[in-house]
Amino acid sequence: MADSVPSRPALTVPLPTARLVLRAVQPDDDPMLTRIWTDPDVRRYMGGPLSSEVVRHRNGDFVGKPGKYCVTLRATLEPIGLLGIGRDHRSGHLEVSYGLLPEHWRRGYAQEAILALLAWAFERLPDADVIVANTRADNAPSRQLLQAIGAECVESFGEGDESVMYAMARRQFLTPP
Numbered sequence: 001m002a003d004s005v006p007s008r009p010a011l012t013v014p015l016p017t018a019r020l021v022l023r024a025v026q027p028d029d030d031p032m033l034t035r036i037w038t039d040p041d042v043r044r045y046m047g048g049p050l051s052s053e054v055v056r057h058r059n060g061d062f063v064g065k066p067g068k069y070c071v072t073l074r075a076t077l078e079p080i081g082l083l084g085i086g087r088d089h090r091s092g093h094l095e096v097s098y099g100l101l102p103e104h105w106r107r108g109y110a111q112e113a114i115l116a117l118l119a120w121a122f123e124r125l126p127d128a129d130v131i132v133a134n135t136r137a138d139n140a141p142s143r144q145l146l147q148a149i150g151a152e153c154v155e156s157f158g159e160g161d162e163s164v165m166y167a168m169a170r171r172q173f174l175t176p177p
């Protein structure tokens with residue numbers, strides 16, 4: 001049966017939050033994207049830096065793609081990271097993914113961006129009762145972030161580098177009318 005929710009839903013962008021703007025990825029985001037894929041700290045729990053050939057292909061693939069968003073600072077429009085929403089083929093749920101440049105960590109930006117994306121998704125995607133996030137079990141910053149937004153750790157999976165899946169339920173994020 002065909003998905004009733006597309007695998008890469010399209011957020012209505014630009015989407016402003018208090019301190020950020022989420023927008024489509026643009027060709028001139030290339031330097032930020034390249035750092036996201038190659039910075040050893042950003043890639044620490046994701047298998048390390050990617051090769052330049054993979055980076056080149058991936059950057060081009062992200063430009064204008066539904067479900068892939070650039071996180072920018074509202075005050076300066078500086079691009080500071082990436083936010084994604086797409087189908088998690090393992091669980092079948094929609095999944096959020098995220099990564100910011102290290103100089104912008106620990107300021108609440110990831111939390112602010114993800115909460116805005118979740119509010120939009122639960123409001124606009126009627127079939128999305130649960131949205132998940134997968135992260136390596138030893139990725140403490142990512143797990144702290146997910147716990148801070150109220151996500152619940154529901155499953156461990158994977159061999160070798162163990163991963164965990166967190167779930168966020170619509171009822172937590174939308175106030176009933």
Ligand SMILES: CC(C)(COP(=O)(O)OP(=O)(O)OC[C@H]1O[C@@H](n2cnc3c(N)ncnc32)[C@H](O)[C@@H]1OP(=O)(O)O)[C@@H](O)C(=O)NCCC(=O)NCCS
Pocket residue numbers: 041042043045046098099100101104105106107108109110111112134135136139140141142144145146148
């Ligand atoms: C995970 C990541 C996006 C967090 O971004 P961030 O903007 O620093 O997170 P926030 O500032 O919004 O913090 C959210 C919560 O997590 C906590 N947190 C964030 N980083 C932390 C760390 N290194 N250690 C402990 N707690 C941390 C914050 O204290 C906050 O909790 P609180 O509201 O209870 O204080 C960032 O570390 C990152 O880009 N990492 C590399 C990419 C990555 O691993 N992505 C996940 C792949 S699955």
